[in-house]
Amino acid sequence: MEPVSKIFARSPTLQTVLMVENFIDKNSGEYKKTDLFKNLPRKVMWQTFQVIMEYLENSLRIAYDNEGYVVYIWNPELYEKIKDRPAIKL
DSSP, X not given: OOOHHHHHHTOOOHHHHHHHHHHHHHTTTTOBHHHHHHTOSSOOOHHHHHHHHHHHHHTTSEEEXXXXXXXXXXXXXXXXXXXXXXXXOO
């Protein structure tokens, strides 16, 4: 198990998560993971970036295409339309 200090050193702030998510949304499909990291508007530690990317992928906000480009897939408007349908379990 990792020491607690290392776990917290890589814990991103909400502001950082939102910055990365918004950058991906605006540049969807333009960058692979490493290039995305290098082009962020603010510098972030690689380990912190990795945590953010894992969170965004696990929460179904991003995906990777066949060539490895990061694509933003979250669609809040569609979610609002379908969330109350009885046939759909979210």
